[in-house]
């Protein structure tokens with residue numbers, strides 16, 4: 046505080062100072078003057094001057110004081126005006142409030158804000174117009190000011206306007222100790238934030254709404270990324286779909302989170318393009334990566350968001366397609382499969398059959414369609430209910446599946462009807478055999494889970510491509526017609542679409558079953574046809590030819606039963622027996638004095654395809670002691686033409702054993718010069734069909750001449766088959782053929798007869 050302020054605030058102190066100074070001046074100056082001036086007149090004169098000086102000095106002092114005062118008053122007036130103007134013109138409400146909360150002084154802005162006049166407000170407290178929900182907070186903070194805990198506070202609160210509505214305000218309160226009103230008071234600054242508050246509330250509401258919307262659908266993942274791929278937003282669905290919590294995902298890079306490595310470069314380029322052009326990445330179905338490493342199908346859309354003063358952001362909206370995919374798969378499955386048995390349905394069967402027909406047409410093989418139908422299945426449903434019927438169908442399906450080979454195609458056509466597609470079958474009977482097996486599998490007593498026992502039977506119908514029909518639907522209809530026939534005739538078995546085939550198939554199957562018995566009961570025997578040196582007429586060997594001496598039908602020709610043995614697989618058993626029997630017989634004859642007699646045996650192409658043949662021959666030669674170089678294996682052209690590399694290896698192995706190799710029925714098959722050159726053969730047998738019309742038939746004669754010449758060039762011996770007449774023999778002799786066999790010399794004979802004949806010729 047300056048001296049002048051001190052004086053103006055304490056005037057008595059100024060008066061006292063003036064009194065002391067005046068008394069000191071009068072007393073002190075007179076005394077000093079008395080010492081300095083001794084002359085009384087001069088003294089009196091100086092006293093007058095001194096009096097004037099005092100008057101002048103005090104006048105100056107009075108002027109200074111008055112000037113200062115007027116200056117201070119002017120300043121005080123100006124600052125009061127300034128304060129008043131500031132108070133009144135301020136754009137915020139200002140109020141002086143008593144410690145009891147009464148409005149002491151309010152500015153115009155506040156009066157406008159609250160709708161009351163200054164006078165009305167002075168009769169009220171702030172509490173009267175404070176929203177009840179805000180009052181406690183306001184009062185408690187005010188109490189803190191009063192107790193000196195704090196100097197000021199601010200809060201957002203609602204005042205009630207005179208017309209009753211509430212206005213959101215920001216209140217700042219400070220306590221003023223200077224007792225302008227005689228006591229301390231509060232200065233309240235009240236700012237109208239109502240509009241702001243409304244906007245904020247609306248914004249918060251809309252934010253909540255937006256958030257609720259974003260999180261409402263568990264299948265729609267929404268993710269936000271910075272331009273560099275950093276995750277900034279991750280909704281709840283994203284947590285479920287990708288397995289990362291929002292906390293885990295935020296801050297991580299998109300490429301590390303959900304983009305598979307194989308897509309990383311593509312995604313980077315797409316993002317750069319989107320940022321550069323502003324065009325969103327086209328929506329697409331993608332396979333993205335989950336936290337657990339699994340992939341998930343999503344339909345992904347993208348948006349580029351540009352906010353003012355902020356770098357661009359990308360938003361991805363991914364719709365989880367898992368359920369949709371499952372549904373699609375289910376729909377696709379149901380379109381092609383039967384839901385009860387999980388077997389392909391009719392549509393799939395037709396599709397599969399059509400494709401099989403295309404393959405069969407290219408490679409010329411047989412296809413069979415077997416249709417199976419359970420007898421009186423309706424009765425089972427009616428008697429025991431559909432669930433039992435369903436269970437039975439499931440059991441039957443399982444048994445049928447087990448009875449079939451993996452390449453056979455089983456379908457459920459509907460109800461109690463099944464169909465089987467057999468591709469690349471050797472002959473029609475294969476289908477009947479399988480159909481009978483399947484019927485055998487169905488025709489029995491079935492025990493169901495509830496203990497019920499049900500005896501069922503079924504029928505089968507068969508149609509064949511290309512024998513019966515050449516398209517899928519027609520084949521199915523054919524099998525259906527055959528099934529109907531089988532059932533209507535009460536056959537309780539299978540039937541072909543064509544009756545002839547049914548008969549012949551049954552006949553062949555009967556024969557097959559009898560052949561099994563024949564093997565067991567040793568009804569098979571070997572006959573031997575002499576092979577003769579054409580020049581000397583000497584028997585040089587024998588061809589072993591199998592015969593079936595059936596107790597009922599008598600002698601059954603190999604041409605009838607060998608194909609059945611081949612299709613049923615019995616040929617392997619028969620083949621082993623033939624090799625053993627021939628070698629044993631050859632060795633016996635050798636011991637009986639027929640030295641150097643070769644034995645030729647027929648080897649089926651099927652036997653030839655098995656590696657076991659080498660071992661069988663090795664074992665037999667060892668066990669019988671028959672010399673390998675006297676054993677001749679007759680192979681057909683077709684056996685040599687399949688899988689040439691394997692055949693060549695096999696032939697070489699056989700040659701290493703020392704056995705001789707002959708090619709049978711030469712001229713009826715491929716007759717390729719290339720394989721003649723390639724394979725290590727010893728003998729070439731000209732087929733009977735070229736011999737029959739010799740020597741008259743010019744062409745056959747030339748063919749035989751060419752074969753002999755060719756064979757000799759390649760170092761093979763030539764044997765002519767089926768020589769019946771001397772003319773044929775003469776011609777063959779003339780063209781240099783080495784040997785022959787045929788009725789001219791002898792028919793196939795029993796071992797004993799052969800021995801007798803050979804002895805005679807030896808003699």
Ligand SMILES: Nc1nc2c(ncn2[C@@H]2O[C@@H]3COP(=O)(O)O[C@H]4[C@@H](O)[C@H](n5cnc6c(=O)[nH]c(N)nc65)O[C@@H]4COP(=O)(O)O[C@H]3[C@H]2O)c(=O)[nH]1
Nearest residue numbers: 590591603604607623647648649767768769786787788793
């Ligand atoms: N009309 C006439 N026929 C003659 C004459 N000379 C021989 N034949 C017959 O011609 C066939 C020659 O046998 P293939 O061509 O190997 O043809 C054989 C052979 O392919 C097959 N075969 C016979 N035995 C066996 C065997 O043990 N195993 C195998 N896999 N097939 C055999 O059965 C076919 C037929 O055998 P077979 O009925 O014994 O018939 C024999 C034989 O009896 C003749 O002058 N005139």
